[in-house]
Amino acid sequence: MSDNHTYARPYAEAAFKTALDDNSLKDWKECLVIISEIVSDMNVKAILANPKVTNAKRMEFLESFLPKNTNNKIIHFLNILLETKRIFKAKEILEIYNSLEEKHSNIKIVVVETPYKLSSSEIKVLQNKFEKEYKSKIEIKSILTKELIAGMRIRIDDQVRDFSARNYLSQLQDQLVC
Numbered sequence: 001m002s003d004n005h006t007y008a009r010p011y012a013e014a015a016f017k018t019a020l021d022d023n024s025l026k027d028w029k030e031c032l033v034i035i036s037e038i039v040s041d042m043n044v045k046a047i048l049a050n051p052k053v054t055n056a057k058r059m060e061f062l063e064s065f066l067p068k069n070t071n072n073k074i075i076h077f078l079n080i081l082l083e084t085k086r087i088f089k090a091k092e093i094l095e096i097y098n099s100l101e102e103k104h105s106n107i108k109i110v111v112v113e114t115p116y117k118l119s120s121s122e123i124k125v126l127q128n129k130f131e132k133e134y135k136s137k138i139e140i141k142s143i144l145t146k147e148l149i150a151g152m153r154i155r156i157d158d159q160v161r162d163f164s165a166r167n168y169l170s171q172l173q174d175q176l177v178c
Contacts, residue, residue: 005096008089011081012096016104018073025101029094031066031074036094038065039087048087055082062087107137111155113145113164130156 019028038044048058062078063070081087102108110130112118118126123140130138134156145153149165 004089004092007086008092009096011077011086011089012093012100015077015093016097016100018077020104022071022073024071027071028074029097029101031070031078032090032094032097034065035062035078035087036090038062039090045088048082055079058082105137107139108134108156109139109141111141111143113143113148113153113155115144115146115148115150115164117144118142126154 015028015032016025019025039048047053047061053061059075059079059082062082063075066074078087081090081093086093098109108130110126112123112126118140123142127138127140147166149169151164151166151168153164153167154161
């Protein structure tokens with residue numbers, strides 16, 4: 001685990017616990033996604049890191065991206081992230097928050113990369129297979145990846161299953177070279 005995740009974990013856990021207590025998981029996730037995307041921009045990082053900009057101005061700037069009726073606890077959370085200089089860990093906070101939410105709702109996200117668009121019946125077959133294997137609800141996220149040539153690459157939790165033609169050809173090449 002990287003240092004960024006180590007620093008982000010207590011904040012993600014606090015955000016998740018607060019969201020769970022307030023029954024506002026969706027609102028928190030929406031705001032964390034927005035902040036994560038905004039903070040990843042180099043121009044925004046420059047503004048937030050500028051010592052001439054006050055925390056009040058930074059907060060005002062970040063709040064301008066959030067929905068108008070944003071929960072005060074979310075605003076307070078962002079203020080804490082700014083004061084502790086953890087705002088730059090927003091991406092990691094979101095990742096940990098998402099994993100906590102998945103564990104809580106017993107939903108696993110399966111990322112399926114293919115060089116073609118999966119049909120709804122193919123997605124359903126994969127979903128049923130993984131629901132039986134993992135004994136939990138499965139959500140399939142399909143990504144088009146042309147460089148796979150054919151086949152698919154599947155990521156679930158920390159596992160990667162690579163059934164792509166590209167991987168097969170690479171393994172064949174390795175065997176021929178040896």
